[in-house]
Amino acid sequence: xxxxxxxxxxxxxxxxxxxxxxxxxxxxxxxxxxxxxxxxxxxxxxxxxxxxxxxxxxxxxxxxxxxxxxxxxxxxxxxxxxxxxxxxxxxxxxxxxxxxxxxxxxxxxxxxxxxxxxxxxxxxxxxxxxxxxxxxxxxxxxxxxxxxxxxxxxxxxxxxxxxxxxxxxxxxxxxxxxxxxxxxxxxxxxxxxxxxxxxxxxxxxxxxxxxxxxxxxxxxxxxxxxxxxxxxxxxxxxxxxxxxxxxxxxxxxxxxxxxxxxxxxxxxxxxxxxxxxxxxxxxxxxxxxxxxxxxxxxxxxxxxxxxxxxxxxxxxxxxxxxxxxxxxxxxxxxxxxxxxxxxxxxxxxxxxxxxxxxxxxxxxxxxxxxxxxxxxxxxxxxxxxxxxxxxxxxxxxxxxxxxxxxxxxxxxxxxxxxxxxxxxxxxxxxxxxxxxxxxxxxxxxxxxxxxxxxxxxxxxxxxxxxxxxxxxxxxxxxxxxxxxxxxxxxxxxxxxxxxxxxxxxxxxxxxxxxxxxxxxxxxxxxxxxxxxxxxxxxxxxxxxxxxxxxxxxxxxxxxxxxxxxxxxxxxxxxxxxxxxxxxxxxxxxxxxxxxxxxxxxxxxxxxxxxxxxxxxxxxxxxxxxxxxxxxxxxxxxxxxxxxxxxxxxxxxxxxxxxxxxxxxxxxxxxxxxxxxxxxxxxxxxxxxxxxxxxxxxxxxxxxxxxxxxxxxxxxxxxxxxxxxx
Numbered sequence: 209x210x211x212x213x214x215x216x217x218x219x220x221x222x223x224x225x226x227x228x229x230x231x232x233x234x235x236x237x238x239x240x241x242x243x244x245x246x247x248x249x250x251x252x253x254x255x256x257x258x259x260x261x262x263x264x265x266x267x268x269x270x271x272x273x274x275x276x277x278x279x280x281x282x283x284x285x286x287x288x289x290x291x292x293x294x295x296x297x298x299x300x301x302x303x304x305x306x307x308x309x310x311x312x313x314x315x316x317x318x319x320x321x322x323x324x325x326x327x328x329x330x331x332x333x334x335x336x337x338x339x340x341x342x343x344x345x346x347x348x349x350x351x352x353x354x355x356x357x358x359x360x361x362x363x364x365x366x367x368x369x370x371x372x373x374x375x376x377x378x379x380x381x382x383x384x385x386x387x388x389x390x391x392x393x394x395x396x397x398x399x400x401x402x403x404x405x406x407x408x409x410x411x412x413x414x415x416x417x418x419x420x421x422x423x424x425x426x427x428x429x430x431x432x433x434x435x436x437x438x439x440x441x442x443x444x445x446x447x448x449x450x451x452x453x454x455x456x457x458x459x460x461x462x463x464x465x466x467x468x469x470x471x472x473x474x475x476x477x478x479x480x481x482x483x484x485x486x487x488x489x490x491x492x493x494x495x496x497x498x499x500x501x502x503x504x505x506x507x508x509x510x511x512x513x514x515x516x517x518x519x520x521x522x523x524x525x526x527x528x529x530x531x532x533x534x535x536x537x538x539x540x541x542x543x544x545x546x547x548x549x550x551x552x553x554x555x556x557x558x559x560x561x562x563x564x565x566x567x568x569x570x571x572x573x574x575x576x577x578x579x580x581x582x583x584x585x586x587x588x589x590x591x592x593x594x595x596x597x598x599x600x601x602x603x604x605x606x607x608x609x610x611x612x613x614x615x616x617x618x619x620x621x622x623x624x625x626x627x628x629x630x631x632x633x634x635x636x637x638x639x640x641x642x643x644x645x646x647x648x649x650x651x652x653x654x655x656x657x658x659x660x661x662x663x664x665x666x667x668x669x670x671x672x673x674x675x676x677x678x679x680x681x682x683x684x685x686x687x688x689x690x691x692x693x694x695x696x697x698x699x700x701x702x703x704x705x706x707x708x709x710x711x712x713x714x715x716x717x718x719x720x721x722x723x724x725x726x727x728x729x730x731x732x733x734x735x736x737x738x739x740x741x742x743x744x745x746x747x748x749x750x751x752x753x754x755x756x757x758x759x760x761x762x763x764x765x766x767x768x769x770x771x772x773x774x775x776x777x778x779x780x781x782x783x784x785x786x787x788x789x790x791x792x793x794x795x796x797x798x799x800x801x802x803x804x805x806x807x808x809x810x811x812x813x814x815x816x817x818x819x820x821x822x823x824x825x826x827x828x829x830x831x832x833x834x835x836x837x838x839x840x841x842x843x844x845x846x847x848x849x850x851x852x853x854x855x856x857x858x859x860x861x862x863x864x865x866x867x868x869x870x871x872x873x874x875x876x877x878x879x880x881x882x883x884x885x886x887x888x889x890x891x892x893x894x895x896x897x898x899x900x901x902x903x904x905x906x907x908x909x910x911x912x913x914x915x916x917x918x919x920x921x922x923x924x925x926x927x928x929x930x931x932x933x
Contacts, residue, residue, distance in 0.1 A: 266375065268317035268415070268441070269399055271406040271430030273539060274515035275314055276396045280372070281360055282310035285390070286382060306390045307343075307382040309359060314399050315376040317414070318350040322378060323398035324627065326514075328388060332395070334627040339814045340665050343383040350376030384813075386684075398515070405429060408445040412462055415441055425449045425464045426548060429511050429539030444536050448548060450555060452589070456575035463577075465558070465607065471579040471587055474602070477570040490564040490601065500524055500556050501532035506549040508540040512619045520545040520617065522553035542619035559589065561606035567593075571600040579607055628663020634691065634717045635667055635810045636781045638739045639801075639824040641768040643785075647858040647871045648829035649922075650795035651802065654739075655682070656783040657791075657810070658691040658717040665813040669791060671823070672807040673800040679809055685791040690723055690738075690784035692716035694776055695757060698740065701765035701772035712740065712747065712760040714782045719756035723784070725749045731764065741780040742828060743770045769833035769860045771926060802827045802922075830922035832857055832872065835896065838916060838930035846902025850879070850930055852916050854896050876919040881912055882929060892919075900932075908932060
């Protein structure tokens with residue numbers, strides 16, 4: 209349209225010369241407005257988003273690729289209900305968890321292995337092959353004789369189930385969804401279809417079914433072939449390699465322009481062996497530099513960043529303002545991608561010049577797509593030929609290839625999830641004393657777990673109240689801030705308030721765990737509380753002695769009324785208490801502990817095997833604290849007055865001149881002679897004293913003492929031994 213208008217306008221204004229100028233300008237405008245739409249290969253985003261659209265094409269994978277796949281079968285969400293709590297006036301709590309079973313198609317071509325798997329961008333399965341969430345996983349390579357998956361067959365019936373032969377797919381059975389917001393996550397898979405690198409030649413031979421017909425130049429880590437035709441699937445690779453059809457009498461093949469055989473002199477294909485002359489040139493055309501793109505932008509998959517999208521850009525010398533974007537659904541390292549972008553930019557002017565040449569009938573023997581040398585030494589590519597008037601018109605295009613220049617390129621900062629090796633999990637159960645209010649009416653059991661690296665995701669826990677009983681779900685224990693064991697024995701505490709004589713050497717389960725020192729104000733304010741076996745302690749100084757090894761000093765021993773008169777052997781469990789990741793056993797389930805025989809079962813999130821731990825039956829939180837400051841004084845009449853001061857498990861502090869709260873429903877003490885003497889004792893006292901008359905004292909053998917225990921609502925306290933002297 210612009211050509212016609214400007215030709216007329218130019219003719220009116222400037223005559224024939226103006227008409228010619230107007231026609232030239234109009235042709236350039238029309239070329240920009242009505243130029244054909246550029247062809248685009250497969251979109252890279254298609255491989256990153258999981259879909260379940262009916263009729264969606266499944267790509268054929270080559271090399272190693274990361275793809276999302278298509279959901280081809282799935283169950284409804286599988287709901288599990290867990291009820292806990294209740295009893296003694298407490299409301300029950302019902303928790304729901306969900307799982308799903310599904311099948312995902314990955315490749316319409318046979319594959320060799322399924323490597324890593326991501327869920328919502330985080331690793332669900334690492335290089336070790338272990339899953340981070342509990343599920344049963346199967347995969348099918350895509351052979352023509354693969355069997356029907358048993359889960360699909362049981363769900364839809366063996367007669368209706370498809371084996372999806374020729375299609376590589378995976379099956380997740382009861383994939384836990386708690387970590388994904390109780391929804392099906394977006395899954396992506398690292399699929400290995402071929403060992404090592406691949407090129408356009410391998411892909412072309414497979415898709416075309418013609419061995420030896422294709423050759424490739426560039427090596428790719430992987431490629432996803434898709435499209436309505438083989439031409440659409442091969443076009444991105446052939447554009448990158450500058451692959452052309454070479455047709456010769458011995459057959460056709462597809463090869464990069466630089467590998468189309470030796471250049472042949474056009475003069476050698478004349479009937480009379482005459483050399484060509486200028487009169488043989490029929491027409492010569494050369495496109496303007498402005499018609500070339502100004503920038504080549506190559507997008508690809510970056511293997512060093514877990515196959516995320518990468519991009520390399522190169523400017524075209526003398527090109528226009530247009531940007532040409534090439535989406536190459538292939539795995540290419542950053543250095544190779546940069547070299548390819550530079551080569552595409554340098555070769556943008558290839559075939560910009562075209563000429564028609566008159567040749568003899570002997571030119572019919574020239575291979576279409578091959579290279580031809582003219583008398584002036586120029587190298588051209590034979591694009592086509594036409595028999596006309598007893599001769600052959602040969603269409604030649606200037607051959608101006610460019611070689612790749614290898615330059616280093618930065619792939620960018622990886623944002624992928626770390627791939628930790630399989631972690632060895634450790635779970636410990638601690639019997640805590642009463643810490644704070646209200647006073648305990650059931651054992652206070654604490655579950656702590658951790659792995660030997662940061663890849664451990666926690667463990668699911670159950671409690672078995674009695675042998676043979678059904679397990680009751682407790683919940684999930686997350687990685688603790690600091691869990692370990694004593695690396696050396698810890699002696700019994702000294703009589704001082706701050707134990708400066710002993711040092712606790714602790715080896716933590718995960719070397720990345722750390723402990724911190726605190727000043728005295730924070731220490732006496734309750735900081736750095738920990739359990740060493742059954743003793744609650746605090747530490748003021750924490751010094752690193754090696755990877756995961758810490759020396760703890762400035763100790764406060766026997767916190768919350770715990771006993772301090774026993775040493776701890778090496779290997780005694782240690783845990784830092786100020787940690788929200790610790791799992792507290794509910795009171796109604798912990799109430800089974802004193803009966804004996806209760807077990808704690810745990811299984812790592814990525815494992816189906818359970819481990820049993822015996823639940824301690826001591827129930828330290830239910831035991832009153834041992835009385836203190838016992839005295840036996842003569843009453844002046846031959847008898848003895850034995851007195852003591854009680855303590856409270858409700859408030860384990862010490863305040864001068866203030867009676868501690870009782871913490872029990874009644875005040876009662878049990879006194880007994882040690883060793884026992886027949887006919888004397890035991891005695892029940894409702895106040896913290898006992899009076900022995902003179903006759904009783906006279907009948908007691910030398911060395912006899914008396915043990916005082918406070919009787920609580922659930923148990924007796926440890927004894928206070930008072931010598932009767």
